[in-house]
Amino acid sequence: MSYVKPADLAVRMIEAGAQKSFMSTRDTLIRAFMGGATLALAAAFAITVTAQTGNALIGAMLFPVGFVLLYLMGFDLLTGVFTLVPLALLDKRRGVTVKSMFRNWGLVFLGNFLGAFLVAIMMAIYFTTGFATPPNEVGQALMEIGHGRTVGYAEYGAAGMLTLFVRAVLCNWMVSTGVVAALMSDSVPGKVIGMWMPIMLFFYMGFEHSIVNMFLFPAGLLLGGDFTVMDYLIWNEIPTVVGNLVGGLTFVGLTIYMTHRRTAPSRELLVTVPQRERVTTGA
Structure with missing residues (x-):
């Protein structure tokens, strides 16, 4: 399987960020819509598996299938563009501006939300037989997740908000690692392996x-x-968006950019050559 060295990887990340910044409104929205919808279907699948088997690890092992598919098809997630687009701005790529970066982020956010929300409506219909019956076991699990990861945080006040933020930072540290890992290989197996592990985690x-x-x-x-x-909104989505931005950009985008694109000058290697011992003759 092909492997792209870190220095070349940094260039690929910058180019990908610039390309996304220049993308038309139509294409950005379509790709973001499908990215959100595909990931939502994967989440529904993983939660179904977890609810029916009682084994969260199995659900986590299968969830990355959605992430892999959406990136192989060229769709976009907000968590990915949080990491890539700012690098094109930092690298001073022609035409990439703060305005174009925020435009991209806003369009991807909108597209992701519309795609995920459509799947939420469809799954709610599916889990309740068109709202004619109470939610099935998977629907019950979704309700519990929604309560526990909103009101559950709110019960702890500032400590809960801090925990939510940290979990969001850690999330996009891993998700953006998966995004970047897909650029480290030119083969499909290499991309899949690179993406699978951090997303499962x-x-x-x-x-x-x-x-x-x-x-x-x-x-x-x-x-x-x-x-x-x-x-x-207050006890999940907004802090999560901010934490995802911090996690992906700080621990993945900027670290790779700073050390592999803007590499600091190497230290001089100081070699001390021992002096030859003086050879004396006579006494």
Whole structure:
């Protein structure tokens, strides 16, 4: 399997960020919509597996299939563009501006939300037979997730908000590692292996992913979860978006950029050559 060295990887990341910044509104929205919808379906699948088997590890091992598929098809997630687009700005790529960066982020956020929300509506219909029956076991699990990861944080006040933020930072540290890992190989098996491990880790650990949550919490509300829209926004989505930005950009984008693109000058190697011992003759 092909391997792209870190210095070349940094260039690929910058080029990918610039390309996303220049993308048309139509294409950005379509790709973000499908990215959000695909990841939401993967989340629904993983939660179904977990609820029916009682084994969260199996669900986490299978969840990355959605992430892998959406990136192989060229779709976008907010968590990915948080990491890549700023690098094109830092590298002073022509035409990439702060305005174009925020434009990209806003369009991807909107597209991701619309795609995830559509899947939330469809899954709510599926889990309740068109709202004619109470939610099935998977629907009940979604309701519990929605309550526990909003009101559950709120019960602890500032400590709960800090925990939410840290879990969001850790999440995009792993998710952006998966995004970048896909650029480290030119072969499909290499890309899949690179993406699978960090995505499985984030899902099993219960870290907070803003796009996955765009599905989980609206679905929980539609199913009758014991929390409100404001609970979802204040005690999950908004802090999660901020934490995802910090995690992906700080621990993945900037670290790779600084050490492999803007590499510091190497230290001089000081070699001390021992003096030859004086040879004396006579006494």
